[in-house]
Amino acid sequence: MNWYVVYTKPKWEKKVAEQLTKFGIECYCPLITVVRQWSDRKKKVELPLFNSYVFVQLEEKDRNLVFQSAGVVRYLFWLGSHAIVKDYEIDTIKKWLSSPEKCDVSLAAFKIGDKIILESGPFVTQEATVQEIKNTHYVLVLESLGCTLKMDLK
Helix, strand or coil, rough: EEEEEEEECCHHHHHHHHHHCCCCCCECCCCEEEEEHHHHHHHEEEECCCCCCCEEEHHHHHHHHHHHCCEEEEECCCCEECCEECHHHHHHHHHHHCCCCCCCCCCCCCCCCCCEECCCCCCCCCCCEEEECCEEEEEEEEEEEEEEEEEEEC
């Protein structure tokens, strides 16, 4: 079975994942925990790693079942066909989110446009293109995953 990417209404990712699970559809909504500050308090909240995206694993003939959920808008397309995410890419995301280690990265030798192979961290062995270098962060494009990764420098 393939993993497909479902596009959801804004801020509906967790609700859609919950509804799809109730319908018996295997889905994955990667969540990260961040600290949000309000005027009177700080709170840890879980936010989706990918805004408006939920991954679903089903047979091609069952693709229309996801539209039973009220928050599903459409499937994501890549190069004119349904975007398919490979199992190892989903496993890489799961491994990265469960990894307690923090990565130290040095960008002194890289220039914008360079193609690099990540040597450590959750995306080890993934090829990326350096898109932006700033004092506080850098941006990498992971073409095999079809996403852009912003890494904050600490």
